Amino acid sequence: MKTSPILVFLCLGFLLPAENSFAQSEQDSIVRRVYQTTRIQGSSPTIDGILDDQAWEQVAWATDFLENEPNNGGSPSQETAFKILYDEKFLYIGYRCFDTEPDSIEARMSRRDGFAGDWVEINIDSYHDLQSGFSFTSGVSGVKGDETITNQFNWDTNFNPIWYLKSTIDDEGWVAEVKIPFSQLRFTGEDEQVWGFQINRRHMREGTRSTFQEIPNNAPYWVRGFAELHGIKGIKPQKQVEIQPYVVGKIESFPEEEGNPFATGNDSKLTA
Incomplete structure (x- = not known):
């Protein structure tokens, strides 16, 4: 047997105020x-x-x-x-x-x-x-x-x-x-x-x-x-903008050259 949408609506109309009242009293306690x-x-x-x-x-x-x-x-x-x-x-x-x-x-x-x-x-x-x-x-x-x-x-x-x-x-x-x-x-x-x-x-x-x-x-x-x-x-x-600096270690082998073995950068988060 199908339930009438009107009956469901009426039932919810009675139930929802009771539920809201219960939630409010629970919160107040x-x-x-x-x-x-x-x-x-x-x-x-x-x-x-x-x-x-x-x-x-x-x-x-x-x-x-x-x-x-x-x-x-x-x-x-x-x-x-x-x-x-x-x-x-x-x-x-x-x-x-x-x-x-x-x-x-x-x-x-x-x-x-x-x-x-x-x-x-x-x-x-x-x-x-x-x-x-x-x-x-x-x-x-x-x-x-x-x-x-x-x-x-x-x-x-x-x-x-x-x-x-x-x-x-x-x-x-x-x-x-x-x-x-x-x-x-x-x-x-x-x-x-x-x-x-x-x-x-x-x-x-x-x-x-x-x-x-x-x-x-x-x-x-x-x-x-x-x-x-x-x-x-x-x-x-x-605004949700923060920059997190970091240092990354990096090793490369170049016999004829010398250089800084470190690279630096930034981690950033941007949310509009």
């Missing part, structure tokens, strides 16, 4: 954590994997992560802390990933977006549409991962922005220092920004993940449940 950042006064941090620059003293540490997997909502055995700063052109994130057995940290090399070993990442909903975002993953070995997020759960590794990372291991665990150009993000032209964000850490040895903002494993959302980043003021949307 989220208790969001807030991190207050500030514009850097003085020199910006050097990205060397050591959080000893004076700039980092201008903001507070954020801690109290909760386990996401496997014990959703539990207390992780290894603490995580972070700080966020910004200047006119860059967002800076400093991570302190504590580990009681630093000699056993899983520092694995892989290709970009390989997500091997221990890592920590920031997901940024810079447009604050509660639907999409950008992800920047920092591996303890210095390997980068980057993805776009759409429709809450769709992750795309074809996103390959230019950004900067340095990781180090010490007696307390490991540290990652990150610099992300604002040109690699998308945001509004408002003078004062509110962004959604999430910090997510994987501890491979114990098989756990922990997050700054608690999100139930059975929640029908990811981006919508993010914490909020406050305090970004006076930045303007920029």
Whole structure:
């Protein structure tokens, strides 16, 4: 038996308001954590994997992560802390990933977006549409991962922005220092920004993940449940143009001639 299109339309007319109401009430029930950042006064941090620059003293540490997997909502055995700063052109994130057995940290090399070993990442909903975002993953070995997020759960590794990372291991665990150009993000032209964000850490040895903002494993959302980043003021949307210098070693054999064995160049990304 075929169903009448009119009947389907009428049924949807009754169902959609109920679904929208449920989604709105679910969103209103989220208790969001807030991190207050500030514009850097003085020199910006050097990205060397050591959080000893004076700039980092201008903001507070954020801690109290909760386990996401496997014990959703539990207390992780290894603490995580972070700080966020910004200047006119860059967002800076400093991570302190504590580990009681630093000699056993899983520092694995892989290709970009390989997500091997221990890592920590920031997901940024810079447009604050509660639907999409950008992800920047920092591996303890210095390997980068980057993805776009759409429709809450769709992750795309074809996103390959230019950004900067340095990781180090010490007696307390490991540290990652990150610099992300604002040109690699998308945001509004408002003078004062509110962004959604999430910090997510994987501890491979114990098989756990922990997050700054608690999100139930059975929640029908990811981006919508993010914490909020406050305090970004006076930045303007920029064209996605970054130039990454590089040096390529090259050996050629010419018995009668001598020359510079190095060639220099530039990697550039341009998006209209």
